[in-house]
Amino acid sequence: MSSQAAAPVSGAAYVERRRARILEALGRPAERVAKDAEPLSPEGLDNFKRQGEDLYDNELAWEELTDEEAIPGGHLTEMVFSGFLALIEGLLVEKVPADALAPARPHPDAVEEILTMLGDKYLDLTAYVESGADSQKLVYARVMTGRLIDLVLYRLYGLTSGEIDRLEAAA
Structure with missing residues (x-):
């Protein structure tokens, strides 16, 4: 009998697993960057989510075409x-130079929406791989998407490079 936990049923649940693993291993209380930021409207959230999805899809498609960032094993x-x-x-900028034309307006709520989209993409890729899709590109896309979720969470919680190094060495 397997001792593995049940697979997440949503992208949000998958992201929460990754978040819990990171925050537990961090060893200190962690707060989101700009936790007191003014929330965006539903339309604003949807706009940033679509921008994130477009960038994700375009950058992944470009890499699949070019393999510019390929290294042995990934x-x-x-x-x-x-x-x-x-x-x-x-979306997480909290400080701008004094002579900036606009104030900092961080939107961690938009980052949370984008994380959910990434979780959904990860689960879709997992379903393709587990259904027997024979494509190394799908496997690489799935691995990169899981890593991308972690990279976004690191930024959302303002982790230092030392904390990131320690987390990744323990993984």
Whole structure:
């Protein structure tokens, strides 16, 4: 009999598993970046979610065509999804230079919506792989998507490079 927990039934549940693993291993209380930020409207959330999905799909498709960031055994997720991660960082900016034309307006709620979308993508890729789809590109896409979820969570909780290194060494 298997001792594994039941598979998550939603992208949000999958993300919550990843979040719990990271926060438990962190060893310190963790708060979301900009936890007191003004929430976006449903239309604003949907807009950022669509932007995130478009960037994800485009950057993944480009990597599948070019294999520019391929390394033995996989791909460099941070490089494959550099534009996507720049969007996430932009959504979490809390400070801008004094001479900036606009104030910082972080939107961690939009990042949460994007995380749910990534969780859904991960589960879709998992279903394809488990149904016997014979494609190394699907396997790589699934691995990169799981890694991308972690990278977004690291940013959402403002983890330091030392904390990230420690988490990844323990994984």
